[in-house]
Amino acid sequence: MKDIKAYIEQHKDRxxxxxxxLIRIPSVSAEAEHKEDMLRCAEKWRSLLLEAGADKAxxxxxxxxxVVYGEKIIDPAKPTVLVYGHYDVMPVAPLELxxxxxxxxxxxxxxxWARGAxxxxxxxxxxxxxxxxxxxxxxxxxxxxxxxxxxxEIGSGSLYAFxxxxxxxxxxxxxxxxxxxxxxxxxxxxxxxxxxxxxxDVEVTGANHDLHSGIYGGAVxxxxxxxxxxxxxxxxxxxxxxxxGFYDDVLVxxxxxxxxxxxxxxxxxxxxxxxxxxxxxxxxxxxTKERTGIRPCLDVCGIWGGHTGEGSKTVLPSxxxxxxxxxxxxxxxxxxxxxxxxxxxxxxxxxxxxxxVTPSHGGAAYVSPLEMAAYRAAEKAMTETYGKRPIxxxxxxxxxxxxxxxxxxGIKSILMGFGLGSDDIHAxxxxxxxxxxxxxxxxxxxxxxxxxEMFPVSGK
Amino acid sequence: MKDIKAYIEQHKDRxxxxxxxLIRIPSVSAEAEHKEDMLRCAEKWRSLLLEAGADKAxxxxxxxxxVVYGEKIIDPAKPTVLVYGHYDVMPVAPLELxxxxxxxxxxxxxxxWARGAxxxxxxxxxxxxxxxxxxxxxxxxxxxxxxxxxxxEIGSGSLYAFxxxxxxxxxxxxxxxxxxxxxxxxxxxxxxxxxxxxxxDVEVTGANHDLHSGIYGGAVxxxxxxxxxxxxxxxxxxxxxxxxGFYDDVLVxxxxxxxxxxxxxxxxxxxxxxxxxxxxxxxxxxxTKERTGIRPCLDVCGIWGGHTGEGSKTVLPSxxxxxxxxxxxxxxxxxxxxxxxxxxxxxxxxxxxxxxVTPSHGGAAYVSPLEMAAYRAAEKAMTETYGKRPIxxxxxxxxxxxxxxxxxxGIKSILMGFGLGSDDIHAxxxxxxxxxxxxxxxxxxxxxxxxxEMFPVSGK
Numbered sequence: 001m002k003d004i005k006a007y008i009e010q011h012k013d014r015x016x017x018x019x020x021x022l023i024r025i026p027s028v029s030a031e032a033e034h035k036e037d038m039l040r041c042a043e044k045w046r047s048l049l050l051e052a053g054a055d056k057a058x059x060x061x062x063x064x065x066x067v068v069y070g071e072k073i074i075d076p077a078k079p080t081v082l083v084y085g086h087y088d089v090m091p092v093a094p095l096e097l098x099x100x101x102x103x104x105x106x107x108x109x110x111x112x113w114a115r116g117a118x119x120x121x122x123x124x125x126x127x128x129x130x131x132x133x134x135x136x137x138x139x140x141x142x143x144x145x146x147x148x149x150x151x152x153e154i155g156s157g158s159l160y161a162f163x164x165x166x167x168x169x170x171x172x173x174x175x176x177x178x179x180x181x182x183x184x185x186x187x188x189x190x191x192x193x194x195x196x197x198x199x200x201d202v203e204v205t206g207a208n209h210d211l212h213s214g215i216y217g218g219a220v221x222x223x224x225x226x227x228x229x230x231x232x233x234x235x236x237x238x239x240x241x242x243x244x245g246f247y248d249d250v251l252v253x254x255x256x257x258x259x260x261x262x263x264x265x266x267x268x269x270x271x272x273x274x275x276x277x278x279x280x281x282x283x284x285x286x287x288t289k290e291r292t293g294i295r296p297c298l299d300v301c302g303i304w305g306g307h308t309g310e311g312s313k314t315v316l317p318s319x320x321x322x323x324x325x326x327x328x329x330x331x332x333x334x335x336x337x338x339x340x341x342x343x344x345x346x347x348x349x350x351x352x353x354x355x356x357v358t359p360s361h362g363g364a365a366y367v368s369p370l371e372m373a374a375y376r377a378a379e380k381a382m383t384e385t386y387g388k389r390p391i392x393x394x395x396x397x398x399x400x401x402x403x404x405x406x407x408x409x410g411i412k413s414i415l416m417g418f419g420l421g422s423d424d425i426h427a428x429x430x431x432x433x434x435x436x437x438x439x440x441x442x443x444x445x446x447x448x449x450x451x452x453e454m455f456p457v458s459g460k
Numbered sequence: 461m462k463d464i465k466a467y468i469e470q471h472k473d474r475x476x477x478x479x480x481x482l483i484r485i486p487s488v489s490a491e492a493e494h495k496e497d498m499l500r501c502a503e504k505w506r507s508l509l510l511e512a513g514a515d516k517a518x519x520x521x522x523x524x525x526x527v528v529y530g531e532k533i534i535d536p537a538k539p540t541v542l543v544y545g546h547y548d549v550m551p552v553a554p555l556e557l558x559x560x561x562x563x564x565x566x567x568x569x570x571x572x573w574a575r576g577a578x579x580x581x582x583x584x585x586x587x588x589x590x591x592x593x594x595x596x597x598x599x600x601x602x603x604x605x606x607x608x609x610x611x612x613e614i615g616s617g618s619l620y621a622f623x624x625x626x627x628x629x630x631x632x633x634x635x636x637x638x639x640x641x642x643x644x645x646x647x648x649x650x651x652x653x654x655x656x657x658x659x660x661d662v663e664v665t666g667a668n669h670d671l672h673s674g675i676y677g678g679a680v681x682x683x684x685x686x687x688x689x690x691x692x693x694x695x696x697x698x699x700x701x702x703x704x705g706f707y708d709d710v711l712v713x714x715x716x717x718x719x720x721x722x723x724x725x726x727x728x729x730x731x732x733x734x735x736x737x738x739x740x741x742x743x744x745x746x747x748t749k750e751r752t753g754i755r756p757c758l759d760v761c762g763i764w765g766g767h768t769g770e771g772s773k774t775v776l777p778s779x780x781x782x783x784x785x786x787x788x789x790x791x792x793x794x795x796x797x798x799x800x801x802x803x804x805x806x807x808x809x810x811x812x813x814x815x816x817v818t819p820s821h822g823g824a825a826y827v828s829p830l831e832m833a834a835y836r837a838a839e840k841a842m843t844e845t846y847g848k849r850p851i852x853x854x855x856x857x858x859x860x861x862x863x864x865x866x867x868x869x870g871i872k873s874i875l876m877g878f879g880l881g882s883d884d885i886h887a888x889x890x891x892x893x894x895x896x897x898x899x900x901x902x903x904x905x906x907x908x909x910x911x912x913e914m915f916p917v918s919g920k
Contacts, residue, residue: 029771030769030770030771030772030773031769031770031771032770090773091767091769091771091773093767093769094670097669097670153773154771154772155772181675195674197674197774199772199774201772206737207735207736207737208735208736208737209557209735209884209887209888209889210554210557210886210887210888211735211886211887212857212885212886212887213759213761213785213787213886214655214657214752214787214855214856214857214858215641215752215855215856215857215881215885216735216752216856217752217757217759217785217787217856218742218743218751218752218755218756218757218759218787218856219740219741219742219748219749219751219752219757219856220735220737220740220741220742221737221739221740221741222759222760224691224759224760224761224762224763224782225691225692225695225759225760227688227763228687228688228689228691228692228760228763229688229691229692229695231684231685231688231689231692232685232688232689232691232692232693233692235685235689275667275668275669275671275676275680276667276668277666277667277668277680277681277812278811278812278814279681279811279812280679280680280681280812281679281680281681281810281811281812281813282678282679282680283678288679289679291678291679292674292675292676292677292678292679295678296678297677297678297679299673299677299678299682299684299685299776300682300684300685300688300765300766301673301684301766301767301772301773301774301775301776301777302684302765302766302767302768302773302775302777303684303687303688303763303764303765303766303768303780304763304764304765304768305760305762305763305764306760306761306762306763306783307551307553307761307762307783308762308763308764308781308783309490309491309551309553309762310490310491310492311489311490311491311551311614312490312614312615312659312661312761312783312785312820312821313490313550313551313613313761313762313783313886314657314659314761314785314858314886315761315762315886315887316759316761317761317762320763321768322684323766323767323768323772323773325673325677325772325774327673327674327677327678350741351738351739351741352737352738352739352740352741353741354738360772361772395674395675396674396675396676396677396678396679397672397674397675398674398774421675424669425672425675426670426671426672426673426773426774426775427669427670427671427672427775428669428670429669
């Protein structure tokens, strides 16, 4: 790839300044107060795509936050890459744990610190800059389409319908996504699988109003105690999920494949040290990497009820709430699992309380075959820039829409992400190493070149 | 009691106005922001006591909120009644459930609606007005001392030391407390027992920061799941508390006594209807009244952790918190129980989390013998004004300092309260029926008269 390193060196300050402008827009999709910011962020992306060299770029409405679509069609006979990313970010709470302001990016210790620095503003932005490089240096070998959504962090609710409506517009030979991580800065890897997801809001109601815990305590069901009992009942002592039928569709991975996966470098002591935990904890019979890679899990993401302020109020509350999510693996049907949980959880309500489960969002797991041209192109591209062959890994995270793309558009995705485990996405002090940011921009043009070489040109 | 009814009729508007001034001071002891209000409220009480006829009244400092002390000594040879009450109130959250402003009292449907209307501003104020009546009409038969504290709702932390230091000042023959309820407006009762209390703050820590629930979920302990499991483990399927030794000191009540207690009128269907619950829920083998009267219980008063805001953040949190309390019965040592819980709960931490239990406050249970002069005087007084003999009941609530008085000052208390179960103390829409308020003022002077008659005058 001619001059890519020099191009990055020459433009790196501008790249960072442009990215920082994007990051400064607090596009938190989960919070209604940021509705205007979503539109500002979409508008910013539209300009970025045009400046990078798109023939056209527009903001397309959906039932929720709009999609930014841009394209450059060089030759209908050439293969087409559809770049997918998202411009929304996670909420920032708890704010007090941030060492810098989440929406005021700073570079320190070789990293960009900000909400969205990695997920997914930093990573999507690499795609835009690699595209810019190819356009400006006359090295673009494929048609390119960009699709940036504003609801990934809340389940991509509107994007499914958008894809259904715009099948023709979105026609492509592969979807290229930079929204995942590598094993380590010196251990390149490609995400060959993603877990699926279900998310539920749970409400437990006891008496119709808060009661004095002395006068009623012991005689009237406490919704917090009840909720805890129900949540505790979701796992057995070996951390298997107890919902009947939950594991029925999980594909059993062969011992051989497990042995192969076990070869990926992983230092459990360092992992524990970094998280400051005495022990890892999960489903009996599986290793840490297997627990996040090939096995489903169930976590409470939030819980609240009763007196959560200062002091010691003796109250027997009327309500308790939880946000519960599960991560699914290939072959598990998220809609089936969602119904299964809802029925099981509601039925597990102890005497004296009422339970309401509201499914929030979900998505299927995804597997990317190692034989497909896009995987091989990504593998070659990373081998070129990292000097070693990337390892295929299964990520514990979920990008539900990726399974949706396959179902609706019939297009496979390649998950070539440059994040690191230490980037703390979704958490306080999210960051993205400059090295990964620039390496991503350097690697992506190679992907295009190899993909154009390998992809069997259809008669389009 | 000469002219008590006429006196109340003549002064009732003034009584309400004075009480409302007291209620308007938001003396929430659990919230640091109300520190100044505590002092204003103490000052208000000092004036009220002087206006009611005390010889002297003063604000006495403690390590925390001050105590208001006032007295009228008519004759050292006469018996002395020490009136105890508290001027602090519970927090008001959740504010959105209040139908009126908590600190702007209104009279509607025959009730005073406000925080503190019953607990304990309304009830303590009855004592002041009954005292005023006796002084102004020359019918005061005893020496009277008033002691109002500002920390009852947070465990009376400073009052124990205050009592130790002021044993001489507080010398009395009985402590008269109006801070409890009657069975119903037409079913007078006297609280012959109170449950004790322990309260703990619990913190569970997993990883050292919030994690992405996809990338780490299933492999790293979730402190919310862990906390739920630990809380669930505190009860067995029959709602017995599982802490080893917890019930060891509980006095077994005879079948005969249980049969007697069962005669108190109680309509379980009405109770369920009023709370809008399908079923009561508690320790197997005991009735609802027994569950709150003679049996200990354990409730989570508050819980929180992870994402508790809008939307569906997929986070594996670093921390989870709970506020847990237990109600104890006679003979259980609250300090022993507090240590027992702390050890058991910390030891029950699953792999991968650390647990910290901080005892917040506690107090012993209390039993008032039906034979003592003060009980008999109260019984006669209520029979006089209600036209029927009051039933002795055991309250599920706790006034830990009452057991403390007995231990430190060697003085028994009589719990002659005029609240009703429907007063929603500690909850939104606290209220106090006017009928109970005026009936209390009417009854209290009879108590003084009978007590003076019955009490064997010591050689003081």
